[in-house]
Amino acid sequence: MRNAATLQTLYKISEEDIQYIRGLGEFMLPQMDHMVHTWYEWLMTQPEYEQFFADSRALHHAQKMQHIYWEQFIEAQLDDNYVESRRKIGETHARIGLSMTIFFAGMSIFHDLFSKIMAQRNLKLKEQVRTIDAVSKLLHLDTGIVCEVYTIMSNETITAQSRSLMEMSTPVTQIWENILLLPVVGIVDSKRAQDIMNAVLSAINRTQSRIFILDISGVAVVDTAVANHLIKITKATRLMGCESTISGISPAIAQTMIELGIDVGTIKTTANMMDALNDSFRSLNLQIHKVER
Incomplete structure (x- = not known):
């Protein structure tokens, strides 16, 4: 001043x-x-x-x-x-x-x-x-x-x-040892995608987690830009030794991504978060047993 x-x-x-x-x-x-x-x-x-x-x-x-x-x-x-x-x-x-x-x-x-x-x-x-x-x-x-x-x-x-607001909209949570989860709701633009990447990479560095689940079941629209942002996020996490899974791929979103010609061959996806969790547990050789009382 x-x-x-x-x-x-x-x-x-x-x-x-x-x-x-x-x-x-x-x-x-x-x-x-x-x-x-x-x-x-x-x-x-x-x-x-x-x-x-x-x-x-x-x-x-x-x-x-x-x-x-x-x-x-x-x-x-x-x-x-x-x-x-x-x-x-x-x-x-x-x-x-x-x-x-x-x-x-x-x-x-x-x-x-x-x-x-x-x-x-x-x-x-x-x-x-x-x-x-x-x-x-x-x-x-x-x-x-x-x-x-x-x-x-x-x-x-x-x-x-x-x-x-950014922290609230990108609540990366460690739901299990070595497993991070981020449910995304609403619209994902370039700014928010960058915020998500920063939050995720920071959480990986802090927790040394090996698996990251990005749930997009609450994302209204997936276009070319959004899909490319998602691919970049998964590639960035892989560079840090953390495998990513994108869950919540609805039939409509799957069809849209194919019609747009987006290369999804390198992305691990599941239909819902439950499937993503099950895959994560298997990757970490973890099992959950129901205890009868």
């Missing part, structure tokens, strides 16, 4: 801009209570208010932080501490799920409040325009920092959720 000096250059905030912003303190700070109160009157009209600020303690804390935020803004001490304080705001918004839409709208409302207060001063038009322009630059810098952090954290959350 960029530091304070780089951001100041990026947003073209000059030392003159900073002096204009600091000049607001004399008359803006005494009106801060009014500004924050007016802003929360607007917020009360939004659905986010009931969700995030209905609790009196949460509201009081948020208002206190608003005061601190705008005091820092008017001080315009553009150092790394200033940037870090804005990043924490982005982290807070992302953590509680307060959308960027309401943040952007809120910054726009504050900009209007600044402009209205500025209009009440007896300033020359040029000075008034320069001050509002300086305020806009710093608001844009703040918004950019918050938005960047919010996006990073949101993407990290999505990545973590995707990883969890």
